[in-house]
Amino acid sequence: MPAAPPALKLRQPTGIVPWPLILIEGEESAGKTYSAAQFSASERIGQTYWIDLSEGSADEYAAIPGARYMIIDHDGSYRDIVEQLRAVHAEARRAALAGEPPVVVVVDSASALWQMLKTWTTERARRSGRNAAKLQADPDDTFDIGMNLWNDATTRWMEVIHLLQTLPGIAIVTARGKQVTAVDEDGRPVVERGKTVKDWRVQGQKDLAFDSSVWVRMFRDSDPQIIKARSLKLRIERGRALTVPDFTIEDLVFNRLGCSTDSQPRQITALVGDRVAQWLEEHDVEHLADVDELRQLWWSCLDPEHRLTRAEVVTIRNTIEQMVDELQNPPTEMGQRTPTDADRLRAAVQARDELPDEPDDEPKPARRSRRAAA
Structure with a gap:
């Protein structure tokens, strides 16, 4: 059975002069x-x-x-x-x-x-x-x-x-x-x-x-x-x-221009190619410094109400994982970050000229792959 077409979202124009x-x-x-x-x-x-x-x-x-x-x-x-x-x-x-x-x-x-x-x-x-x-x-x-x-x-x-x-x-x-x-x-x-x-x-x-x-x-x-x-x-x-x-x-x-107390702001919806940047901004991810809050967001982005595609979810999760990784492994005074297990694994894989396995579906930025765990 074919899916129902999306419903139209309409409103009447106001005719009000907007603020400039x-x-x-x-x-x-x-x-x-x-x-x-x-x-x-x-x-x-x-x-x-x-x-x-x-x-x-x-x-x-x-x-x-x-x-x-x-x-x-x-x-x-x-x-x-x-x-x-x-x-x-x-x-x-x-x-x-x-x-x-x-x-x-x-x-x-x-x-x-x-x-x-x-x-x-x-x-x-x-x-x-x-x-x-x-x-x-x-x-x-x-x-x-x-x-x-x-x-x-x-x-x-x-x-x-x-x-x-x-x-x-x-x-x-x-x-x-x-x-x-x-x-x-x-x-x-x-x-x-x-x-x-x-x-x-x-x-x-x-x-x-x-x-x-x-x-x-x-x-x-x-x-x-x-x-x-x-x-x-x-x-x-x-x-x-x-x-x-x-x-x-x-x-x-x-x-x-004819503006008055009835004037309103211009109705301009920001155009975005995907919802990643918008979602990250709405949840103020850039300014979060609590690992537990970031992990909760890692899970919550899957909520259907956000209407995120699988690719958008992956991008958001990668961003959160990178932030958690930086919080847990801050750079030293010389600007060098302490290598994580994931860093060591990537280095070993590159040395062998192989591709890494798919990561476990867990909100842990410094996770081990199944190969390393074995």
């Missing part, structure tokens, strides 16, 4: 940070949280008349920044459910965040075996950065963007932007009718402008422009930015 993710980019000293601090004085919003990333303006701009925001204290690491963003996300949700004015978060700036991730990627590439050997022979030699490393950086970037896109409040991101010489695929300047073609570059991950719902550009010597708005009320003609002489974020959000 606003990108404010532009030239140095054009007023990007000032406009965000000025917005915090609005009586139509709740608490504003400020994440200063290598800009150093948060304390000074609090002197703007009426400005009221709290600076988020972070240690500069990606993980701490993301955890603080999650805390803001949770607080924004609480405020929304309580019917309070919307929470605002300011990230100043996205350019600094992406630069941090680029530096992290370069450092990882330097430490790889092949590149480390090249640089040891010649510290000034060039080295390759694998696409897998860039993918890791993009994944971290998208984790931040998803939190901002789905914030139950207003997210503001600043970035540096400037006019540059357009170049072709070979890196040569583009020349048309005897003149060098100019282009505008936003310093940040390449999809930053696309992922934002509103894109504002600011200049030192001319009026701000709205480049893009994902909105039915605020229409921007293709190829023609909207110049706004007396630009304020308050006017943009509540008048031009």
